[in-house]
Amino acid sequence: MRLVFWVTLAIFVLDQLTKYLVVHGMGLGNRLSIEVLPPYLNFRMAWNYGVNFGLFAGDAAATRWILISVALGIVLFVLVWMRRDPPGRMGLIAAGFLIGGALGNVIDRLIYGAVADFLNMSCCGIDNPYAFNVADIAIFVGAFGLILFPSRKKAP
DSSP states (O other): OHHHHHHHHHHHHHHHHHHIIIIIISOHHHHOEEEEETTTEEEEEEEEOSSGGGTTOSSHHHHHHHHHHHHHHHHHHHHHHHHHSOBOHHHHHHHHHHHHHHHHHHHHHHHHSSEEEEEEOOBTTBOOOOOBOHHHHHHHHHHHHHHHSOBSSOOO
């Protein structure tokens, strides 16, 4: 569980640090858009009040607390799972990615009322209108890793 803790902490700090540097340090909160390596990478400020791509962002106040509760429930579930049926090293790292990303987005919802998304990538003539953040990447990598690296126990 120590490995899960340290990976969680690293992902959480990286997520919060990048959000702070880009949104406040670079002023993206006010500028709304910064071209980094156009069209491949741009910073575009997007406050996400819902889940992926802003889905279920209806009543922002209710949605905020529901999504915080769901995220914390998932974190608790993954922690119990890792404790009861730990996977190998890669699975534990994946769990840390997922938990760190989830907690990063929870903190955003608590502080800002929404998740701070700012990474925007486009390529090959496709203009992607959506933004995401380091926590979103970590959640995806963590969930995918937990599928790829399941428990070490063999089914009877």
